[in-house]
Amino acid sequence: MTVEVSAENVSGLDWRKSSYSSNGNEGDCVEVASASRAVRVRDSKSLHGPLLVFGQRAWTGFVSYAAGH
Structure with a gap:
């Protein structure tokens, strides 16, 4: 698996x-975006911070x- 940190x-x-994210003001969640053959993941409290980038596989x-755990 290849994961890179990107800015x-x-x-x-x-x-x-996620629909499982906190509904309060805590902001305890991550956000996901899919584009150009990769999925980006970021902390919702740090929208301009670093990203994790995962290949589709x-x-x-x-x-x-x-999902199984």
Whole structure:
């Protein structure tokens, strides 16, 4: 699996937040955006901070694993 930390410009991406995220003011969640053969993940409290970038295969494997636990 390849994961990179990136500080790229992501203003044009469509970010999504999990329906399991905190509904309060805590902001305890991550946001996910899929673009150009990779999935980007960021901390919702740090919108301009670093990103984790996963290849599609690595992301699919992670989601499959997480769904089973």
